[in-house]
Amino acid sequence: MPELPEVETTRLGVRPHVIGKPIVRVLVRESRLRWPVSPELPQMLTGNIISDVARRGKYLLFLTECGRMMVHLGMSGSLRITDINKVPRKHDHIDICFVDGNILRFHDPRRFGSVLWLPGESGHELIDNLGPEPLEDDFDGDHLYRLSQSRRTAVKTFIMNSRIVVGVGNIYANEALFLSGIRPDRAAGRISRERYRRLSDDIKAVLGKAIESGGTTLRDFVREDGSPGYFSQQLNVYGRGGETCVRCSQKLTESRLGNRSTVYCSRCQR
DNA sequence: CGCTGACCCTGACGGC
Protein backbone atom coordinates (compact mmCIF):
# COMPACT_ATOMS: atom_id res chain seq x y z
CA MET A 1 0.00 0.00 0.00
CA PRO A 2 2.01 2.90 1.22
CA GLU A 3 4.87 4.55 -0.49
CA LEU A 4 6.40 7.74 0.83
CA PRO A 5 3.42 10.00 -0.03
CA GLU A 6 0.97 7.73 1.77
CA VAL A 7 3.23 7.50 4.82
CA GLU A 8 3.69 11.29 4.84
CA THR A 9 -0.07 11.78 4.46
CA THR A 10 -0.56 9.50 7.45
CA ARG A 11 2.08 11.38 9.47
CA LEU A 12 0.47 14.77 8.79
CA GLY A 13 -2.96 13.35 9.54
CA VAL A 14 -2.27 11.67 12.86
CA ARG A 15 0.26 14.17 14.22
CA PRO A 16 -2.14 16.78 15.66
CA HIS A 17 -4.23 14.04 17.30
CA VAL A 18 -1.46 12.26 19.19
CA ILE A 19 0.94 14.98 20.36
CA GLY A 20 1.06 16.11 23.97
CA LYS A 21 -1.67 13.86 25.39
CA PRO A 22 -1.00 11.20 28.01
CA ILE A 23 -1.38 7.62 26.82
CA VAL A 24 -3.58 5.69 29.22
CA ARG A 25 -3.63 2.24 27.65
CA VAL A 26 -1.99 0.23 24.88
CA LEU A 27 -3.81 -2.84 23.57
CA VAL A 28 -2.03 -5.37 21.35
CA ARG A 29 -4.57 -7.82 19.93
CA GLU A 30 -2.20 -9.41 17.43
CA SER A 31 1.57 -9.28 17.82
CA ARG A 32 2.50 -11.49 14.85
CA LEU A 33 3.44 -8.82 12.31
CA ARG A 34 6.46 -8.75 9.97
CA TRP A 35 8.44 -8.88 13.17
CA PRO A 36 6.80 -9.54 16.51
CA VAL A 37 5.52 -6.35 18.15
CA SER A 38 8.04 -5.31 20.82
CA PRO A 39 6.78 -6.89 24.04
CA GLU A 40 7.81 -3.85 26.08
CA LEU A 41 5.79 -1.45 23.89
CA PRO A 42 2.66 -1.21 26.12
CA GLN A 43 4.68 -0.66 29.26
CA MET A 44 6.95 1.92 27.67
CA LEU A 45 4.07 3.93 26.16
CA THR A 46 1.54 3.83 28.96
CA GLY A 47 1.73 7.04 30.98
CA ASN A 48 4.02 8.50 28.35
CA ILE A 49 3.48 11.44 25.97
CA ILE A 50 4.28 11.65 22.26
CA SER A 51 6.19 14.86 21.59
CA ASP A 52 6.31 14.62 17.79
CA VAL A 53 5.82 12.30 14.81
CA ALA A 54 8.75 12.06 12.40
CA ARG A 55 9.37 10.04 9.28
CA ARG A 56 12.43 8.30 7.85
CA GLY A 57 11.71 6.77 4.46
CA LYS A 58 8.55 4.74 4.93
CA TYR A 59 9.05 4.45 8.70
CA LEU A 60 7.01 6.59 11.09
CA LEU A 61 8.69 7.52 14.36
CA PHE A 62 6.59 8.50 17.36
CA LEU A 63 8.95 10.34 19.69
CA THR A 64 8.78 10.22 23.48
CA GLU A 65 11.14 11.12 26.32
CA CYS A 66 12.36 7.55 26.82
CA GLY A 67 12.34 6.15 23.30
CA ARG A 68 10.54 5.93 19.97
CA MET A 69 7.81 3.79 18.49
CA MET A 70 8.75 2.87 14.92
CA VAL A 71 5.85 1.94 12.64
CA HIS A 72 6.01 0.52 9.12
CA LEU A 73 2.76 0.04 7.22
CA GLY A 74 3.96 -2.77 4.94
CA MET A 75 1.65 -3.41 2.00
CA SER A 76 -1.77 -3.12 3.61
CA GLY A 77 -1.26 -1.24 6.87
CA SER A 78 -2.97 1.96 7.93
CA LEU A 79 -3.23 4.17 11.01
CA ARG A 80 -6.49 5.83 11.89
CA ILE A 81 -7.67 8.16 14.60
CA THR A 82 -10.80 6.77 16.19
CA ASP A 83 -12.40 6.72 19.63
CA ILE A 84 -13.43 4.31 22.36
CA ASN A 85 -16.96 4.03 20.98
CA LYS A 86 -15.81 2.51 17.68
CA VAL A 87 -15.80 -1.27 17.83
CA PRO A 88 -12.56 -2.67 16.40
CA ARG A 89 -12.79 -4.30 12.97
CA LYS A 90 -11.05 -7.42 11.85
CA HIS A 91 -7.28 -6.82 11.54
CA ASP A 92 -7.27 -3.87 13.96
CA HIS A 93 -4.15 -5.14 15.71
CA ILE A 94 -3.06 -2.34 18.04
CA ASP A 95 -4.84 0.46 19.90
CA ILE A 96 -3.01 3.32 21.56
CA CYS A 97 -5.56 5.02 23.78
CA PHE A 98 -5.24 8.63 24.91
CA VAL A 99 -6.62 10.30 28.00
CA ASP A 100 -9.20 12.24 25.96
CA GLY A 101 -10.80 9.06 24.57
CA ASN A 102 -9.11 9.21 21.18
CA ILE A 103 -7.38 6.10 19.87
CA LEU A 104 -4.54 5.67 17.39
CA ARG A 105 -5.45 2.36 15.75
CA PHE A 106 -3.11 0.19 13.63
CA HIS A 107 -4.88 -1.93 11.02
CA ASP A 108 -3.07 -4.37 8.72
CA PRO A 109 -4.76 -7.35 7.00
CA ARG A 110 -1.61 -8.82 5.49
CA ARG A 111 0.55 -8.20 8.56
CA PHE A 112 3.61 -7.16 6.54
CA GLY A 113 3.83 -4.04 8.68
CA SER A 114 5.76 -3.69 11.92
CA VAL A 115 5.53 -1.83 15.22
CA LEU A 116 8.76 -1.73 17.20
CA TRP A 117 10.03 0.09 20.27
CA LEU A 118 13.46 1.74 20.06
CA PRO A 119 14.70 2.54 23.57
CA GLY A 120 16.28 5.90 24.33
CA GLU A 121 18.14 7.46 21.44
CA SER A 122 19.13 4.13 19.95
CA GLY A 123 19.06 3.58 16.22
CA HIS A 124 17.93 0.43 14.50
CA GLU A 125 19.33 -1.71 11.70
CA LEU A 126 16.17 -1.07 9.67
CA ILE A 127 16.76 2.69 9.48
CA ASP A 128 20.48 3.12 10.09
CA ASN A 129 21.66 2.31 6.56
CA LEU A 130 19.03 3.95 4.40
CA GLY A 131 19.71 6.18 1.41
CA PRO A 132 18.79 9.89 1.31
CA GLU A 133 15.27 11.28 1.49
CA PRO A 134 14.07 11.93 -2.07
CA LEU A 135 12.64 15.35 -1.23
CA GLU A 136 15.82 16.59 0.45
CA ASP A 137 18.59 18.45 -1.35
CA ASP A 138 21.21 15.72 -0.89
CA PHE A 139 19.20 13.56 -3.28
CA ASP A 140 19.89 14.64 -6.84
CA GLY A 141 20.91 13.39 -10.27
CA ASP A 142 24.58 13.31 -9.38
CA HIS A 143 23.83 11.00 -6.45
CA LEU A 144 21.96 8.58 -8.70
CA TYR A 145 24.62 8.76 -11.40
CA ARG A 146 27.46 8.12 -8.97
CA LEU A 147 25.85 5.07 -7.35
CA SER A 148 24.70 3.61 -10.65
CA GLN A 149 28.14 3.23 -12.18
CA SER A 150 28.83 -0.34 -13.36
CA ARG A 151 25.47 -1.54 -12.09
CA ARG A 152 23.62 -3.78 -14.49
CA THR A 153 20.34 -3.98 -12.61
CA ALA A 154 17.27 -2.36 -14.19
CA VAL A 155 16.94 1.33 -13.39
CA LYS A 156 13.47 0.75 -11.95
CA THR A 157 14.83 -1.82 -9.48
CA PHE A 158 17.70 0.58 -8.76
CA ILE A 159 15.52 3.53 -7.74
CA MET A 160 13.28 1.25 -5.65
CA ASN A 161 16.32 0.14 -3.60
CA SER A 162 16.09 1.94 -0.24
CA ARG A 163 19.87 1.99 0.09
CA ILE A 164 19.97 4.19 -3.02
CA VAL A 165 17.01 6.41 -2.13
CA VAL A 166 14.12 5.80 0.27
CA GLY A 167 10.41 5.98 -0.35
CA VAL A 168 10.17 5.23 -4.07
CA GLY A 169 7.84 2.25 -4.41
CA ASN A 170 6.28 0.57 -7.38
CA ILE A 171 3.67 3.17 -8.31
CA TYR A 172 5.94 6.19 -8.24
CA ALA A 173 8.90 4.39 -9.81
CA ASN A 174 6.71 3.63 -12.84
CA GLU A 175 5.37 7.20 -12.90
CA ALA A 176 8.73 8.93 -12.53
CA LEU A 177 10.32 6.85 -15.29
CA PHE A 178 7.45 7.73 -17.60
CA LEU A 179 7.87 11.45 -16.90
CA SER A 180 11.61 11.14 -17.56
CA GLY A 181 11.21 9.13 -20.76
CA ILE A 182 13.40 6.28 -19.49
CA ARG A 183 12.63 2.61 -20.13
CA PRO A 184 12.28 0.83 -16.75
CA ASP A 185 14.41 -2.13 -17.88
CA ARG A 186 17.39 -0.04 -19.00
CA ALA A 187 20.56 -0.96 -17.10
CA ALA A 188 21.14 1.56 -14.30
CA GLY A 189 24.78 1.97 -15.27
CA ARG A 190 23.94 2.91 -18.84
CA ILE A 191 22.14 6.17 -18.19
CA SER A 192 23.76 9.59 -18.52
CA ARG A 193 24.26 12.07 -15.70
CA GLU A 194 21.95 14.47 -17.54
CA ARG A 195 19.12 11.93 -17.68
CA TYR A 196 19.57 11.12 -13.98
CA ARG A 197 19.21 14.83 -13.22
CA ARG A 198 15.91 14.78 -15.03
CA LEU A 199 14.89 11.58 -13.22
CA SER A 200 15.67 12.92 -9.75
CA ASP A 201 13.63 16.05 -10.56
CA ASP A 202 10.72 13.91 -11.73
CA ILE A 203 10.88 11.70 -8.62
CA LYS A 204 10.68 14.83 -6.46
CA ALA A 205 7.83 16.22 -8.55
CA VAL A 206 5.68 13.08 -8.56
CA LEU A 207 6.15 12.44 -4.84
CA GLY A 208 5.43 16.08 -4.02
CA LYS A 209 2.24 16.16 -6.07
CA ALA A 210 1.08 12.86 -4.58
CA ILE A 211 1.53 14.25 -1.07
CA GLU A 212 -0.52 17.32 -2.07
CA SER A 213 -3.29 14.96 -3.24
CA GLY A 214 -3.28 12.94 -0.02
CA GLY A 215 -1.57 9.92 -1.57
CA THR A 216 -2.83 7.20 -3.89
CA THR A 217 -5.72 4.94 -2.90
CA LEU A 218 -5.95 1.78 -4.99
CA ARG A 219 -7.37 -0.73 -2.54
CA ASP A 220 -6.93 -0.23 1.14
CA PHE A 221 -5.02 2.98 1.76
CA VAL A 222 -7.01 5.36 3.93
CA ARG A 223 -6.04 8.58 5.65
CA GLU A 224 -6.21 9.02 9.39
CA ASP A 225 -9.92 9.88 9.16
CA GLY A 226 -10.74 6.98 6.85
CA SER A 227 -10.91 9.04 3.64
CA PRO A 228 -9.02 8.01 0.47
CA GLY A 229 -6.17 9.81 -1.32
CA TYR A 230 -6.81 11.23 -4.77
CA PHE A 231 -3.55 10.90 -6.64
CA SER A 232 -4.75 7.82 -8.56
CA GLN A 233 -6.55 10.26 -10.87
CA GLN A 234 -3.17 11.62 -11.95
CA LEU A 235 -1.42 8.32 -12.70
CA ASN A 236 -0.07 8.18 -16.26
CA VAL A 237 1.03 4.54 -16.47
CA TYR A 238 0.57 2.58 -13.23
CA GLY A 239 -2.42 0.25 -13.58
CA ARG A 240 -2.92 1.29 -17.22
CA GLY A 241 -1.22 -1.60 -19.05
CA GLY A 242 -2.82 -2.09 -22.48
CA GLU A 243 -4.41 1.35 -22.42
CA THR A 244 -3.09 4.22 -24.54
CA CYS A 245 -0.18 6.50 -23.67
CA VAL A 246 -1.42 9.94 -22.59
CA ARG A 247 1.39 11.53 -24.61
CA CYS A 248 1.54 9.60 -27.90
CA SER A 249 -1.53 7.30 -27.83
CA GLN A 250 0.48 4.15 -28.36
CA LYS A 251 -0.58 1.08 -26.34
CA LEU A 252 1.28 0.90 -23.00
CA THR A 253 3.45 -2.18 -22.40
CA GLU A 254 3.05 -4.18 -19.18
CA SER A 255 5.80 -6.50 -17.97
CA ARG A 256 7.41 -7.67 -14.75
CA LEU A 257 10.68 -6.48 -13.26
CA GLY A 258 11.92 -7.95 -10.00
CA ASN A 259 8.51 -9.59 -9.62
CA ARG A 260 6.70 -6.26 -9.71
CA SER A 261 4.28 -5.03 -12.32
CA THR A 262 5.89 -2.55 -14.66
CA VAL A 263 4.13 -0.33 -17.21
CA TYR A 264 5.72 1.95 -19.77
CA CYS A 265 5.39 3.41 -23.25
CA SER A 266 7.91 1.84 -25.61
CA ARG A 267 7.74 4.90 -27.84
CA CYS A 268 8.13 7.67 -25.23
CA GLN A 269 10.53 5.75 -22.98
CA ARG A 270 13.95 4.69 -24.26
C1' DC B 1 29.65 -7.35 -3.91
C1' DG B 2 25.42 -7.46 -6.93
C1' DC B 3 21.57 -9.64 -8.36
C1' DT B 4 17.39 -13.05 -8.51
C1' DG B 5 13.75 -15.35 -6.71
C1' DA B 6 11.28 -17.24 -2.75
C1' DC B 7 8.83 -15.89 1.03
C1' DC B 8 5.95 -13.59 4.78
C1' DC B 9 0.00 -12.97 4.83
C1' DT B 10 -4.95 -11.95 3.69
C1' DG B 11 -8.32 -10.61 0.45
C1' DA B 12 -10.20 -9.31 -4.08
C1' DC B 13 -11.07 -10.60 -8.58
C1' DG B 14 -11.65 -13.19 -12.93
C1' DG B 15 -12.34 -17.56 -15.30
C1' DC B 16 -14.54 -21.80 -15.35
Next chain:
DNA sequence: TGCCGTCAGGGTCAGC
Protein backbone atom coordinates in the same frame (compact mmCIF):
# COMPACT_ATOMS: atom_id res chain seq x y z
C1' DT C 1 -22.62 -20.43 -6.25
C1' DG C 2 -18.02 -22.05 -5.38
C1' DC C 3 -13.37 -23.29 -6.34
C1' DC C 4 -8.82 -22.10 -8.07
C1' DG C 5 -5.14 -19.38 -9.70
C1' DT C 6 -3.22 -14.81 -9.81
C1' DC C 7 -2.18 -10.55 -8.14
C1' DA C 8 -1.51 -6.59 -4.73
C1' DG C 9 1.35 -0.12 -2.95
C1' DG C 10 6.47 -3.70 1.42
C1' DG C 11 10.94 -5.60 2.57
C1' DT C 12 14.30 -9.50 4.04
C1' DC C 13 17.00 -13.29 3.16
C1' DA C 14 19.44 -17.31 1.07
C1' DG C 15 21.99 -18.67 -2.61
C1' DC C 16 24.50 -18.13 -6.78
